[in-house]
Amino acid sequence: MPSDELLTAFIDGELNAAESDRIEKLIASDAQVAERFDFLSRSDLPFREAFEPVLAAAPSAKLTAMLAAIPSASEQRKATSGVSRRGFLSAIAACLVVGVAIDRAAIGISRSLRKPDEASEWRAVVAEYLSLYTPDTLSAPAGNRAQQVVQLSEVGSKLGLTLTPEAVALPGIDFKRAQLLNYDNKPLAQIAYLDPESGPMALCITPSTKGASAPDMENRRGMNVVYWSNATLAFMLIGHLPIDRMKALADGVRGSLAA
Structure with missing residues (x-):
């Protein structure tokens, strides 16, 4: 399943010919990929x-x-036809x-x-991205524990962080998938969850040079965010739950990842 970022780049005509052909074949052969492509294409408004x-x-x-x-980063890329x-x-x-x-x-x-302020800019990008999610976005089965271990291991290896299903578990909230995105030429891990009551949530992690900082809170695009960092990584937990509940969940996963 290609990431939303890759599908959006395909929609916008920003992939090279080989990668574009690969995505086109996936859309033609895989119903799940085709459904996600159709969903993202509907946001291509005039x-x-x-x-x-x-x-x-x-x-x-x-x-x-x-x-x-x-x-502009776009100045470093080969110009493509159209807008x-x-x-x-x-x-x-x-x-x-x-x-x-x-x-x-x-x-x-x-x-x-x-x-831009590096410490807050990436959180703004994540909030913008997650605001497009609906429960249907995360309706696919999460897979068994072995599959989850593989996903988390691949994502964690890019960050130098050991990720396990137990370490990232949120009580009462379903783990759905772990995927690796790219922000500002750095890996950005997104661990997605689906809360039965409030909808999509995500724990996101990216490299940072800002140093360790204690948890803080903010609101972005109608979602509550708890964010913190250690010596090398920045973390954020974002979702629609009340801020006190988000803080409690963040404290739990923060402790698990530091163990």
Whole structure:
């Protein structure tokens, strides 16, 4: 099962020819992959048409000059034909400079118009990603313990961290899958759960150079977040449960991973 990130890159035409052919064959041959592809494709809305009046009213010359001075990861990639959703959303984010509040561009504006805070930027990206999840996103069976061990071992090895089903277990909440994503050219582990009452949750881990920090809390995109770090890794637990419940779950998994 390819990750959502890989499927989204396929939808946006950002894969090389070989990888694109591989994903296309998977969609044609695997019903589960096809269903996930259809779900993600439905978010491919006509953003250009929707924001055309806003872009027409923006001070184009000034914004173009500002954007030209901002380093962008996309400048390091080979330009592709057409306009992807990601590229277009990054462009309309500049409209926030003149007070146009576009929630969809919140992550883009933080990257484009200010020097990002590494410690919080990755949490914003995770929250944006998880906000797209529904219970149906995680409806597939989690597999038996042996399969879970393999998933967690592969993900943990990229982070130099020992992950086991017991270490990441959340009482009363179903483990669904562990997958490896990529953020800012660094591995980002996502361990996904499904709470019967509140819906999708995730424990995410990525390398960090900020050093150890005690647990803290925040709210992002309507979800509660508990985050902390050790000497080399940053952690966050995100979900829709009340913050006191999230704090208790985070304390438990934090203790298990430190053992």
